[in-house]
Amino acid sequence: MKKNLNLSHNHRQRFEKKVFIQNLSIPLLFFILVSIILLSITVGAFNIQINDIYLTLLDYFTGSDHSIPKIQSDIILKLRMPRVLWAVTAGLGFGLTGALMQTVLRNPLASPFTLGISSGANFGVAVAIVVGFGTVGNTYSVIACAFMGSLMASFIIIGISSMKGGTIQILVLSGIGLNYILRACGDMLEYMATPEQLESTRAFSRGELGAFGYQEFVWVAPILAAGILIIIPMILDLNAIIAGDEKAVSLGIKTGTLRIKVMLLISLIVSSIVAFVGPIGFIGLISPHIVRSITGVNHKLYLPGSALAGAIILLLADTLGMNMLENTVIPVGVMTSFVGVPFFLYFILKERRKFW
Numbered sequence: 001m002k003k004n005l006n007l008s009h010n011h012r013q014r015f016e017k018k019v020f021i022q023n024l025s026i027p028l029l030f031f032i033l034v035s036i037i038l039l040s041i042t043v044g045a046f047n048i049q050i051n052d053i054y055l056t057l058l059d060y061f062t063g064s065d066h067s068i069p070k071i072q073s074d075i076i077l078k079l080r081m082p083r084v085l086w087a088v089t090a091g092l093g094f095g096l097t098g099a100l101m102q103t104v105l106r107n108p109l110a111s112p113f114t115l116g117i118s119s120g121a122n123f124g125v126a127v128a129i130v131v132g133f134g135t136v137g138n139t140y141s142v143i144a145c146a147f148m149g150s151l152m153a154s155f156i157i158i159g160i161s162s163m164k165g166g167t168i169q170i171l172v173l174s175g176i177g178l179n180y181i182l183r184a185c186g187d188m189l190e191y192m193a194t195p196e197q198l199e200s201t202r203a204f205s206r207g208e209l210g211a212f213g214y215q216e217f218v219w220v221a222p223i224l225a226a227g228i229l230i231i232i233p234m235i236l237d238l239n240a241i242i243a244g245d246e247k248a249v250s251l252g253i254k255t256g257t258l259r260i261k262v263m264l265l266i267s268l269i270v271s272s273i274v275a276f277v278g279p280i281g282f283i284g285l286i287s288p289h290i291v292r293s294i295t296g297v298n299h300k301l302y303l304p305g306s307a308l309a310g311a312i313i314l315l316l317a318d319t320l321g322m323n324m325l326e327n328t329v330i331p332v333g334v335m336t337s338f339v340g341v342p343f344f345l346y347f348i349l350k351e352r353r354k355f356w
Contacts, residue, residue, distance in 0.1 A: 022295045029291075029308035036312060037088065040319040041080045045327070048072050057081075082213040083322075086276070087315040087332075089217065090209070091283055093224050093273045095310020097266040098284025099291070099303050100231070103238050104259045105168050111285040112270040114175045115263065116153035118279035119182035121271070124149020125204045126189040129197045146204070147275035153178055154267035162260050171263070207278035207333030209318055216276060223272045227265050234258070235299045242297050280333050282340030283310045290343065313339060 041057075042050050055066040056073045097112040105114070113119075128145035157174040190198055237258055240248040245255045270284075291305035314332070317339045321330035 022298075022301055025291070025294050025305055026301060026308070029305055029312065033088070033308055033312050033315070036315050036319065037084055040084050040087075040315055041076065043319065043323050044075070044080060045323075046072075046075050048075065078213065079210070082217070083210045083318065084315065085214070085217060086209045086212065087318045088311045089220060089224060090273050090277050090280065091287075091311030091314035092307045093220075093227075093269050093310075094280065094283035094314065095287040096228070096231075096303060096307040097270050098310065099288040099299075099306035100238075100262050100266055101284065102288050103242060103297070103299070104262045105171060106242070107168070107172065108289065109285070110172070111281075112266055113179075113279060113281065113284070114172065115157050115267055115270075116175050116178040116182060117150040117267065117270050117274055118281070119179045119186065120153025121146045121150040121274045121279050122201070122205050123153075123182045123186040123189075126186045126193075126201050129200050130189045130193045142200075142204075143275045147271050149182075150271040150274050151267060153182060154263070154271065158260055158263050158267070161263075162256075168259075171259070203331075204278045205333070206331035207280040207336075209277055209332055212276055220272050220276060224269055227269045230265060231262075231303065234262070235303070238262075238299045239297070278333065280314065280336055282336045283314050286340045286343050287313055313343075 042048075042053055052068050052072055053076055056068045056076045058064060059066055059068065059073070060077055094112060098110075101110045101112055101114060102108055124145040124147070125142055127149070128142045157171065157178055160174045161171045186201075190201060193201065237248070237253050240251050240253055241255060241258065248255050248258075274280075287309035288302070288306045291302060291309050295301035295305050314336065317335035318332045320339070321332055321335035324330060
């Protein structure tokens with residue numbers, strides 16, 4: 001009897017510790033993100049005193065004047081800060097949509113690009129630059145084609161799936177098939193490209209966070225904010241769908257309809273981000289794995305945690321890529337692979353039980 005009481009007490013202590021860690025995870029991830037933001041704006045090829053950096057930010061936000069040299073303030077406000085802002089926003093979007101994708105597909109290997117968004121965006125850019133809807137210097141026409149290409153790909157997949165009841169298998173198989181088709185079409189267009197056009201299309205596919213500033217950011221931020229507000233009322237339904245479609249249907253949830261709604265939301269968020277920064281991989285794949293190992297699949301913690309983790313990983317990868325080699329910037333898409341793959345393999349090897 002005494003042994004059973006001790007086991008019960010130990011079990012309760014472990015449960016309380018687990019709940020404490022879960023509740024602490026979001027504030028901790030937020031603290032880590034803020035720390036990396038502060039780090040990323042203080043390091044770079046141009047050496048600026050940390051005190052001058054924070055005085056520049058103070059001047060910018062309060063209107064005060066500490067007479068910081070213009071070249072230094074321009075580097076901070078026009079180069080480093082916009083890059084950090086895009087990294088955080090893209091990371092939040094990729095992390096959030098990656099968690100949503102893995103939930104609605106109930107597949108730990110799913111990512112936002114399962115919908116064909118990556119290949120669709122690359123195809124759109126290839127069409128814009130090579131065929132002539134845009135030019136190498138006409139940035140906004142290329143952005144528009146990238147957005148339309150990625151959105152078109154995801155809508156085709158969602159349309160095929162909705163005709164067949166919105167099942168997981170149809171979504172995954174449609175995504176695989178369309179990815180191959182669009183990739184082949186993009187590769188074919190590249191054979192028709194000039195060297196300058198070819199380099200532009202390949203640069204887009206590697207991802208770039210420093211191409212745009214504050215003005216373009218206002219096009220993406222409202223879409224991400226609206227997506228977050230729309231997903232909040234769906235949290236309980238998402239928790240239910242984890243238990244399986246049969247359990248969710250018994251609770252009155254239309255799983256096919258819910259799955260299509262979430263997919264549409266994912267498509268809009270990711271397409272708007274990819275159109276500006278390119279198809280940066282692994283963020284939407286690895287961040288949900290990291291957070292799920294801490295919070296479980298309670299979406300009240302899982303979704304914001306995945307978003308914050310995505311922002312942390314992308315910003316860290318970009319900061320390393322900017323400063324790892326002297327006079328050389330490693331594309332952020334390459335760095336996310338270097339940072340993301342080891343984490344991903346670690347969690348795959350560590351996870352011995354089923355993911356759900």
